[in-house]
Every structure is written in structure tokens, then in C-alpha cells.
Amino acid sequence: MENLNVYAPRLIPKEEAFAPGHRACIGCGEVLAVRLATKAMGKNVVVVNATGCMEIIASQIPNTSWNVPWIHTLFENTAAVASGVESGLKAMMRKGRIPQEEINVAAIAGDGATLDIGLQALSGAMERGHKFLYICFDNEAYMNTGVQRSSSTPFGATTTTSPSGKQSQGQFSWKKDMPAIAVAHNIPYVATACPSYPFDMMDKVKKAMNVQGPSYIQIFSVCPTGWRCAGDLTVRLGRLAVETGVFPLYEVENGKYKMSMDVPKLKPLTDYTKLQGRFRHLTPETLSQIEAKVVEKYNEIKAKANGEVCA
Amino acid sequence: MTKRVGMEVSIAVAEMVKMADVDVVAVYPITPQTHIVEHLAELVADGELDAEYIPVESEHSAMSACLGSSAAGARTFTATASQGLELMHEVLYVASGMRLPIVMTVANRALSAPLSIWGDHSDVMAVRDTGWIQIFNENGQDVIDNTICAFRIAEHRDVLLPVMVHMDGFHLSHVIEPMFFPEEAQVKAFIPPNNYPLPLHPSKPVAMGDFAPPFIYTEARWAQEENLRKSKETILAVWDAFAKEFGRQYKPVESYRTEGAKTLLFTMGSFSETAMTAIDKLRDEGLNVGLVRLRLWRPFPFEELREAVKGAETLIVLDRALSTGGPGGPVCSEIRSALYNENPRPKIVSFVGGLGGRDITIAGFEEIVKRGMALAVKGSGKEFEIFGVRE
Numbered sequence: 001m002e003n004l005n006v007y008a009p010r011l012i013p014k015e016e017a018f019a020p021g022h023r024a025c026i027g028c029g030e031v032l033a034v035r036l037a038t039k040a041m042g043k044n045v046v047v048v049n050a051t052g053c054m055e056i057i058a059s060q061i062p063n064t065s066w067n068v069p070w071i072h073t074l075f076e077n078t079a080a081v082a083s084g085v086e087s088g089l090k091a092m093m094r095k096g097r098i099p100q101e102e103i104n105v106a107a108i109a110g111d112g113a114t115l116d117i118g119l120q121a122l123s124g125a126m127e128r129g130h131k132f133l134y135i136c137f138d139n140e141a142y143m144n145t146g147v148q149r150s151s152s153t154p155f156g157a158t159t160t161t162s163p164s165g166k167q168s169q170g171q172f173s174w175k176k177d178m179p180a181i182a183v184a185h186n187i188p189y190v191a192t193a194c195p196s197y198p199f200d201m202m203d204k205v206k207k208a209m210n211v212q213g214p215s216y217i218q219i220f221s222v223c224p225t226g227w228r229c230a231g232d233l234t235v236r237l238g239r240l241a242v243e244t245g246v247f248p249l250y251e252v253e254n255g256k257y258k259m260s261m262d263v264p265k266l267k268p269l270t271d272y273t274k275l276q277g278r279f280r281h282l283t284p285e286t287l288s289q290i291e292a293k294v295v296e297k298y299n300e301i302k303a304k305a306n307g308e309v310c311a
Numbered sequence: 312m313t314k315r316v317g318m319e320v321s322i323a324v325a326e327m328v329k330m331a332d333v334d335v336v337a338v339y340p341i342t343p344q345t346h347i348v349e350h351l352a353e354l355v356a357d358g359e360l361d362a363e364y365i366p367v368e369s370e371h372s373a374m375s376a377c378l379g380s381s382a383a384g385a386r387t388f389t390a391t392a393s394q395g396l397e398l399m400h401e402v403l404y405v406a407s408g409m410r411l412p413i414v415m416t417v418a419n420r421a422l423s424a425p426l427s428i429w430g431d432h433s434d435v436m437a438v439r440d441t442g443w444i445q446i447f448n449e450n451g452q453d454v455i456d457n458t459i460c461a462f463r464i465a466e467h468r469d470v471l472l473p474v475m476v477h478m479d480g481f482h483l484s485h486v487i488e489p490m491f492f493p494e495e496a497q498v499k500a501f502i503p504p505n506n507y508p509l510p511l512h513p514s515k516p517v518a519m520g521d522f523a524p525p526f527i528y529t530e531a532r533w534a535q536e537e538n539l540r541k542s543k544e545t546i547l548a549v550w551d552a553f554a555k556e557f558g559r560q561y562k563p564v565e566s567y568r569t570e571g572a573k574t575l576l577f578t579m580g581s582f583s584e585t586a587m588t589a590i591d592k593l594r595d596e597g598l599n600v601g602l603v604r605l606r607l608w609r610p611f612p613f614e615e616l617r618e619a620v621k622g623a624e625t626l627i628v629l630d631r632a633l634s635t636g637g638p639g640g641p642v643c644s645e646i647r648s649a650l651y652n653e654n655p656r657p658k659i660v661s662f663v664g665g666l667g668g669r670d671i672t673i674a675g676f677e678e679i680v681k682r683g684m685a686l687a688v689k690g691s692g693k694e695f696e697i698f699g700v701r702e
Contacts, residue, residue, distance in 0.1 A: 046511045048379065049520075059521040061531075069511040071382055072520035073405045077375035080367060084337060084379025084387075085511060087363035091334035092385050095361055097504070103513060121375065124368030 027231025029222030033195040040205035050078040050109035076117035079125035082107035105132040111152035126185040139223035151176040164281040182216035189215035190252040196238030228277025240272040245298035257304040320451035321346035330498035334385035337365040337376035341395040343480035344418040370395035374402035381411040384510030393420035407442030412465035420480040421667040429668020430480035432631040445608040451488035479581040563612030569601030577628040589676030627683030639695025664698030
């Protein structure tokens with residue numbers, strides 16, 4: 001077990017589905033997640049990409065980072081496009097027009113494309129039960145357009161459309177609980193993950209690909225540009241988000257919650273917030289208000305995992 | 312080989328889609344298109360059509376699912392109308408820009424507000440520039456014939472563009488008409504298997520829908536423009552092949568009793584049939600009039616139009632849509648600009664009527680022609696005339 005850290009990386013495929021040379025910012029947590037997640041997906045996959053950072057940094061004509069079949073169309077329709085790809089392949093295989101084989105469909109989108117503008121299309125696709133994996137790379141704002149708030153932006157964070165000021169503390173609403181919305185669709189697999197815990201994240205992607213039906217993973221993706229933090233803090237901030245309870249890692253298999261990593265004693269919230277410019281304006285009072293909410297949410301999920309409350 | 316059947320046109324469209332053996336149908340209900348997708352659902356439920364039927368949660372997702380399935384190489388169909396077509400709006404551009412051969416029936420209907428479920432061409436005019444091939448139809452036979460042709464046109468290697476088959480809401484979608492039905496085998500032979508050149512498949516990864524910086528965007532748009540213009544050759548070839556196989560010939564611009572006519576009435580869609588009867592009556596009265604109908608709306612048939620109006624002194628164009636605050640009838644504006652540099656060029660009078668399901672009777676068309684002829688002589692001082700309005 002001591003040598004696992006040395007051995008485990010060798011289990012990761014060397015081949016890159018998402019090639020280097022793209023235009024992501026230094027320290028981009030999302031691109032790290034995409035690279036590892038696509039390695040976990042394997043080669044028999046079609047990726048459907050929403051408009052956003054990942055599309056813009058990796059697909060400028062005539063270049064592409066994608067070594068697997070990839071399609072981008074619009075911002076809000078990714079789950080619908082994925083349902084079309086899945087249905088098209090299924091019908092053609094059934095009718096003998098293409099060889100019968102396992103081809104997975106993975107939709108990837110940011111938090112704006114998922115929690116806001118694309119929520120309806122995602123809800124529809126999950127409810128219809130298409131066999132596909134939807135990954136939301138959650139960097140907690142509209143980063144591609146210049147750090148505007150989304151419904152995934154945490155309370156108090158300053159963004160360009162939720163700026164802090166004399167009359168404002170920044171983001172005025174609490175982060176939307178998207179995994180719970182996914183769970184409410186009675187889909188077989190929902191999980192949260194973070195590339196700071198790469199093996200856990202990749203295991204979840206593999207698991208999600210193998211369920212019969214829709215699966216949803218929300219991957220916490222640190223954005224140094226939007227969060228105003230140093231680019232070398234990406235992995236650390238991801239860990240701190242988990243250790244402070246800001247972004248708990250868990251799975252929900254067929255409605256059953258399971259903590260992926262229990263944190264017996266949560267670290268103080270400020271360990272996480274003090275490294276980021278987006279929280280710098282917050283008063284100690286507001287920070288403790290946020291911390292109370294973080295702990296409350298964390299315990300809520302933990303209680304579900306412990307079977308103390310009905311999921 | 313063909314048999315004559317009496318059937319509601321919407322049901323007949325669904326039967327043609329079945330004969331075309333589509334792989335994916337992604338649909339959302341909206342009046343007056345619903346009977347098409349209801350019947351398709353029945354055909355799938357009864358195992359008569361082997362297709363994935365995706366009952367999506369909006370028209371935006373209907374067209375988006377079509378993008379996905381078409382990009383995977385599946386033969387793909389949907390239908391919509393009115394608000395549904397407008398909700399699809401941005402997705403329509405993607406379908407044509409990405410060269411996806413989707414076929415869609417549009418049961419043309421007015422737009423809100425005020426809400427109207429009845430027919431006119433407001434919805435079509437709003438999606439005029441989306442890069443789709445658009446075909447208008449006068450009766451049920453036209454609709455089913457062009458539904459068959461649409462698949463062959465869209466999926467043709469030289470075209471690879473989406474096609475809208477227009478039929479007027481209620482006036483066509485909900486009427487029971489006698490139609491010559493082809494045999495399923497005939498249709499299957501007429502439409503070769505969809506062989507999309509670079510589908511999404513792990514055996515040969517492709518990237519579709521990349522983003523284009525300024526150095527390449529103009530070229531991408533120009534390629535699309537050239538391709539849409541050039542598609543007319545294939546459309547004509549498919550219509551000729553259809554005539555050979557099924558005996559009915561379609562043309563981009565069709566004329567009725569135009570020989571020697573000094574005045575031409577111009578219509579699109581189901582009103583053309585009533586207009587023909589009006590032309591017969593006016594001819595009986597000794598008036599030198601004829602009718603021209605535009606079948607191919609996109610790509611716009613400039614040459615055929617110029618040819619069709621040669622020798623005419625007056626054109627009276629009836630639009631079933633209004634370009635609000637603009638030149639009046641959108642079809643008329645295009646005809647005006649297409650003929651502006653002609654010498655000699657006819658006088659053009661624009662009428663707007665038949666909005667939101669308002670009927671225009673035979674007498675109405677006679678009135679339009681007579682008023683149009685008078686206005687051409689004395690001029691009206693207005694951009695357009697609105698027909699039948701209570702002021």
C-alpha cells in the first residue's frame with residue numbers, strides 16, 4: 001500500500017485522447033480533468049462538447065486536441081445532441097447498417113452550460129434514459145466569457161456580474177445542488193469528483209460508462225484565472241475544497257449515497273478561501289455564515305450516506 | 312404500381328417517412344404538425360418502422376438531437392411549426408453549417424402575439440436565411456412527393472444539406488386528400504442508403520463543429536453559400552428522376568396559363584390552387600392573366616424566375632407574411648430585387664393577406680388581381696397593400 005503512489009500512475013493509459021498544444025490558461029484545472037477523464041473513457045467513445053472553454057481552447061480550425069470523435073454544436077443543447085448520437089448509433093447498429101459494438105457517448109459541459117442554460121436539455125435526456133455519461137466541469141462561473149456568475153457560483157464569490165461593492169458582498173445566492181437534481185431523475189449513477197484525486201475521478205468515469213442508462217458526474221475544476229489564485233495552487237485548492245467540505249466527494253448508485261472520502265474533521269473554510277481573490281472582500285462574519293452552511297450541507301450528504309435520512 | 316388513396320396529408324407524410332426507412336425521429340408536439348409525429352409514434356410502436364423515436368422536451372432539443380443523430384450517420388427526420396420553428400432557430404444554422412442532411416416537415420403557421428395556431432408563412436420567413444433547402448407545396452400530393460425527394464436531395468453527396476418541406480398549416484396538414492401513393496419498394500429504390508461521408512465513429516475520429524477565427528470564417532460561409540446555390544442542380548436532377556419514376560414533374564418556378572399573359576399573379580403554397588381557379592375565371596372574362604408559383608424558396612431560383620416573368624408587364628405578388636415595419640411582403644421584396652436590373656422590367660405590386668389562417672376565396676383572388684392591375688397603372692404610393700383587413 002505504501003508504494004501505491006508510485007505504482008498507480010502506471011495504470012493510467014499513456015495514450016492521450018486529449019492532446020497537448022491547446023490554449024488553456026496556466027494551471028487550468030478543467031483541462032487536467034478533461035485529459036484524465038478521457039483517458040478513463042477509452043477509445044470507443046463519442047464526445048459531445050458544449051460551447052465553453054474546452055471547446056474554444058481545443059478546437060480552433062485547423063487544429064484540434066481531440067483524438068476521439070468529437071462534436072460541438074451549441075451552448076445549451078449538449079445533452080440533446082448526445083441523445084441524438086446515442087439513438088443514431090443504436091438504430092444503425094440494430095438495423096445492421098454499422099457493426100454492432102459498444103460505443104459510449106460522453107457529453108461534457110461547464111457549469112453554466114449545465115446548471116443554467118442547458119438544464120432543460122439535460123433533464124430531458126436523463127429522464128428519457130439514454131445511455132450516456134454527462135460530465136459537468138464545474139469551475140463555478142462563466143469563465144469563457146470572462147468570469148460571470150452562474151447558479152454554480154458559491155455565495156460571496158465576486159465575479160464580473162456579481163461584483164463585491166459597497167452594497168454587495170458578491171454572489172448573492174447559494175450554489176445550486178446539481179447532483180441532487182440529477183439524483184432526483186432516478187438515474188443509475190451520480191457522482192462528484194475532482195482531478196486533485198485523479199484515481200477516484202477516473203474510477204468514477206469508468207463506472208459511469210458501464211451503467212445502463214444516464215450517468216452524471218460533477219467534476220470540481222479549479223480556475224486560477226476566474227478565482228484569482230496562483231496557477232500552481234490548482235491541485236491544492238481542489239484538495240482543500242474537499243477537506244473543508246466545500247465540495248464533498250461522493251457517489252449515488254441507484255439512489256444510494258456513498259462518501260468517496262470521508263473527512264472526519266473538516267478544515268477551516270478560510271484555509272480554502274484565503275488563497276483566492278474572489279473571496280478576499282468577505283468579512284469574518286460572512287465567512288463564518290458560509291462555513292456554517294458548508295458544514296450543514298456536508299453533514300446532510302454524510303447523513304444520506306450513513307442511511308440516517310432517506311435519500 | 313401506384314395506388315390512389317384518400318388520407319389526411321399529415322398521416323401521408325408520416326407514411327412516406329416510414330417508406331424512407333428513417334433511423335431516428337426526434338420530435339416535440341406543436342399544432343398543426345402533431346398528426347405527423349403521432350402517426351410516426353404509432354408506426355414505431357407497432358413495429359412497422361424500425362427507428363429510434365426520441366420524444367424530446369422542446370423543439371430546441373428536437374433539432375439538437377437531430378444534429379447528433381445525423382452526425383452519427385443516421386437518417387433523421389423531424390417536424391415542427393411556428394413557435395417550434397422559432398425555438399429551433401439557432402440550431403437550424405448549425406444543421407446547415409455542419410452539412411447535416413436532416414429532413415423536416417414544417418406545417419406553416421402564424422407567430423405569436425397574439426397567439427394563432429392557424430396557417431401563414433410568418434414562421435418560414437423568419438428562418439429564410441438559415442441555409443436550409445426549402446421547398447413549398449400546394450397540395451397533399453406535392454407534400455408527399457417532395458418528402459420523398461427531400462431525403463434523396465439532402466443526403467446526396469454533392470448536397471449534404473438539411474431540407475425543409477413546407478406545407479400550409481391546416482390548409483394542407485389537416486385536410487384529407489386523394490393522393491397517388493408509391494410502393495414502399497419504389498421509394499426505397501428511389502432513395503439510396505444514407506452514406507454520410509464522415510460520421511461520428513471511433514473507427515475514424517473526426518472533429519465536428521470546431522470554431523473559426525476571422526481568417527477562415529468568411530471562407531467557411533462562402534463554401535456554404537456556393538454549396539447551397541449549387542444544390543439546385545441536384546434538386547433539378549432529383550425532380551427529373553422523380554418524374555421519370557413516378558410521372559409527376561416538379562420545377563423551381565411553375566406557371567399556370569401564363570402564355571401571352573401581361574399580368575402575372577404570384578403565390579406560394581396552398582393558396583396557389585384557389586388562385587388557379589381565379590385565373591381561369593379571369594381568363595374567361597377575357598383578362599390576359601396567368602399565375603406563377605414559387606416552389607423552391609431556397610436556393611432562390613433567380614434564372615427560372617426571370618424566365619417565367621418574361622414578357623409580363625405587371626406582377627402581383629401575394630405574401631402570407633408581413634415584414635413588419637419593412638417593405639411588406641418578404642417574397643415580394645426578393646422578387647423585386649431579383650428583377651430590378653431586368654430591362655424591360657415589370658411593375659410589381661405587393662399584397663399581404665391570408666395571415667393567421669384567414670382564407671382568401673376565389674373572388675378574393677379576382678379582386679387582388681383587378682386591384683393590382685389598377686395600382687400598377689396609377690401607382691399606390693404605398694410599399695404594399697394589405698388584403699381583406701378591417702381598418
